Amino acid sequence: MIKIKSTTEVTIKDIARKANVSYATVSRALNNKRGVREATRAKILELSAEMFYTPNAIARGLVKKQTLTLGLIIPDITNPFYPEVARGIEDGATEGGFSIFLCNTNWEREKEVHYLRLLAEKRVDGIILAPIDNEVEAVESSLAGKIPVVYVSNAPHRTQHSFVVIDNVLGGFLATEHLIQAGHRTIGFVGSTEDSLTIAGRLKGYHRALKKHGLPVEKKYTQLGEFKQETGYRIVRRMIAERDYPRAIFAENDLLALGILQGVKASGLSVPGDVAVVGFDDIPFAGFPEVQLTTINQPKYEMGRRAVETLLEQIGGSAGAQSVQIRQIYLKPKLVVRKSSV
Amino acid sequence: MIKIKSTTEVTIKDIARKANVSYATVSRALNNKRGVREATRAKILELSAEMFYTPNAIARGLVKKQTLTLGLIIPDITNPFYPEVARGIEDGATEGGFSIFLCNTNWEREKEVHYLRLLAEKRVDGIILAPIDNEVEAVESSLAGKIPVVYVSNAPHRTQHSFVVIDNVLGGFLATEHLIQAGHRTIGFVGSTEDSLTIAGRLKGYHRALKKHGLPVEKKYTQLGEFKQETGYRIVRRMIAERDYPRAIFAENDLLALGILQGVKASGLSVPGDVAVVGFDDIPFAGFPEVQLTTINQPKYEMGRRAVETLLEQIGGSAGAQSVQIRQIYLKPKLVVRKSSV
DNA sequence: CGATAGAATGTAAACGTTTGCAAATATGAC
DNA sequence: GTCATATTTGCAAACGTTTACATTCTATCG
Structure with missing residues (x-):
């Protein structure tokens, strides 16, 4: 009797079976690790394309304890200030290989806290937070130093975290x-x-x-x-x-x-x-x-970019041994003269 | 000799150990499943709060094959048309318990395709797509019916997928x-x-x-x-x-x-x-x-909301036995008379 | 030709959950 | 007290990867 898997996804094991190798080898081949014969690698790559293999980032995230995902918490994307900041963040994140979760707090404290918890559960590697006000004891305690945070646009007074704001x-x-x-x-x-x-x-x-x-x-x-x-x-x-x-x-x-x-x-x-x-x-x-x-x-776009850069640096740093460098950045504002003043 | 876990996260097993139950029981208690004595449940809940337990959505996603996550692909959040749509989508998603990944294609075909693959790897449960044009053979084939999609704002001609657009x-x-x-x-x-x-x-x-x-x-x-x-x-x-x-x-x-x-x-x-x-x-x-x-x-906000609603319905449907209902929705535009015409 | 280093591959454990099934315990009827 | 039943709990497999370690192969050198 032949066993038929119904609608299961094609996994690394399926490829291994067809290629007559162990699935460890497939993993190594797909991740371009060294120590796999060129012929083997080629065959595996070919097979995986042929079988429409799609790596499972969830499984990978579980073992690597890294999701390549960031959280972005802002008050309201509909407010004309934020889209550019968000865009800078997304661009920077993408370049670094990260994706971002978008969260609108709608200027509500509970939502801010809610999203922090949610992002922690989703095991994001870092969070960029545009806080709604200065009351962040709830916020800061809620993440309890478990996960790197960078404030953007506004930062609570005397925070210990990094931030990128305007002067x-x-x-x-x-x-x-x-x-x-x-x-x-x-x-x-x-x-x-x-x-x-x-x-x-x-x-x-x-x-x-x-x-x-x-x-x-x-x-x-x-x-x-x-x-x-x-x-x-x-x-x-x-x-x-x-x-x-x-x-x-x-x-x-x-x-x-x-x-x-x-x-x-x-x-x-x-x-x-x-x-x-x-x-x-x-x-x-x-x-x-x-x-x-x-x-x-x-400089809204730049503000976003600097914020991700800082965050990614933090993430990279916390993996290594050296202590994390806190950066508190004040960007320079620029006067733009138009008709309403002269 | 005592074994010390360095900076490991606190897991369901740690709670189980302290509570003197198996970790299966802890899982049931935390998920409000029936069949766990009230006293046991209370103790477990108390312990999990005390130990700052944060459920691991990644692990859960792996076994449940459900991430409670959606992808949103739009050309550019900086374009004044999209923030409201995005906001409608986020609100709807949040209500349904879903988070969303924000992806800006910057009107580039390769990015559109890239993000589709990425989202597939991240195992999102569904995708909302505001396509950059009509050329979607690449797009549609790239997801190959594996994952539910709803087009928003624009839909390619004669697509088989659901969409929410303006008339x-x-x-x-x-x-x-x-x-x-x-x-x-x-x-x-x-x-x-x-x-x-x-x-x-x-x-x-x-x-x-x-x-x-x-x-x-x-x-x-x-x-x-x-x-x-x-x-x-x-x-x-x-x-x-x-x-x-x-x-x-x-x-x-x-x-x-x-x-x-x-x-x-x-x-x-x-x-x-x-x-x-x-x-x-x-x-x-x-x-x-x-x-x-x-x-x-x-109605940009509504457009976003209808799109998620449709998507969530699709997701729910594909889980059950009944075939998925395709919805192709044309929203009614409204004339807004201001000073430039009368 | 044999020894040996290095490369290629395999084995198996681990990541943190959920869940079907079996075992144990409690509850209730007689 | 006995049995039948319902409730609570535990066991173990599964989800799809990565990776340390062990094993096997290949090539090189004397």
Whole structure:
């Protein structure tokens, strides 16, 4: 009686049988290990093509304790900031032979924690994390040093892990100084919320520039709201309506800046004639002919790439004996001058 | 002499040892299988928490031949069309307990094929594919019916697989009829290239609307170029310069439409006064106050969700005995009227 | 021709689970 | 207390690889 396997996948053993060798030899041949006769190797390769053999990465992962897989946790791929970062990460990962799991936390803490656990179960070799805020004790404890992590875009204060972020202080400084050099003496700051991960640095840069050029910090010209376009619109309209507004505004991010542009125009004033505006991030639409927003560019793609590179280095390092090198990288922001400021 | 495992992960066996049961029992307890005494289960759960046990999904995948993982292959997450689709897919997958691998082909054929093989090796349970064009013999053969696939956004002609796409003919029809009803008699079409996956349907809808309302199809008003903004700009500027241009234009997609908007304005004419414009896709910036492009909305998020749902159904089905149900879904496009057309 | 080094191949254990089947134990009816 | 039955547990194989070690082959040298 002949035994028929129903819909089983073709394995290394099947090849071995046809080739009249042990399956260890097949494994060696397929992985280009030395110590297998050229004739044997050729035959095995031929057979494996012929039989449509597809290596089983799961089985391999089990014994090698390496999955060649990374996790990417971001708040929301739909937010125009992240696709480029993700792209840089994917490109870098692919070059290094890694695949990536995409996880959207939707800015929810539980999801962040959930995904960390999930990725740990899937035995990813490393994680790139764009955290939703500073509260990471749950996060950091949840991975408990078992698996390498690199923060990207934002990093919690005094973390022990590597990260790749933008130099927010410098960015804020550049934006503000640009407005000063354009001749403005009253410069406002419009931000999202106090616990935003980016506000502190950008505000600090703003203050620093004012101080350097001997301008006063006017409390009334620093206004916060939420992280959305509407906030910018609302704040600037109110200021203008109250007839006490700065002639230039540095916004914490491009979305707020866009709201400001609209608010100024809706109030019957012009940009940059009556109010100059500078944003932060340089998300894609900032450069559109209809928008032309002066802003601080974040090298998003590069940020992603550097993050994977750092992570892969970490992974490679943790395999060897030498201790892992922590890297905390601040990328340089660049001022991009468009029509909204000059 | 005591044997010390160095940095081995804690496994089901370790728990079994501490709990004084066989590891089969631990497995059953952790998976909430019936047939384990409540006291035993409680003890095991407690121990596993205490020891920071993390189930190994790789090992599980090997025996269950199920990874709870899907592959998502798209051209470029950086293209504003895809993030929403991807988000819909991720949300749906997560709800179903699946994770997704993100793969960007960068519009390159070899990468598409490469990723298909890779995903097969990783033993994903299914694949969602936004193909770069119609040439899919390589693709379809490469997976050879081994693993369920659902096309999203675009599907090759006469494929045997399931897909979720937009009804391009209807979309083209709606766009064109809208312009006709706004009173226009000369309506042009600006498209990308002939082998674009979407052009045929949209052009057909355009023709259909013209015919229905008794308008002639003027060859000279149908112009093609490439899939980028500049094309729209260039084409419309030339037409206007030659003093022979339609009073309304339906563009194959929003990027072209945006170029057209700019071209019209750069020529000293106004939108929609001199030339009305309708796009297709409704990518995020189309709705911005500065743009206000009338366009045909594709339900991108829903498209993603329907695609995963279809895929998961397929996966579930292929496990059971009943034959798999192929679904070929055309989503309804919606006209979104903004300032560029009325 | 025999010894020997090196290359090629084979053997078997290991990776961490799940699961069919057998064994043991508990439960209940009489 | 005995038996029958149901529940709980254990045993061992299986999933498809990689790899340390043992064995066999081949070629080279004296």
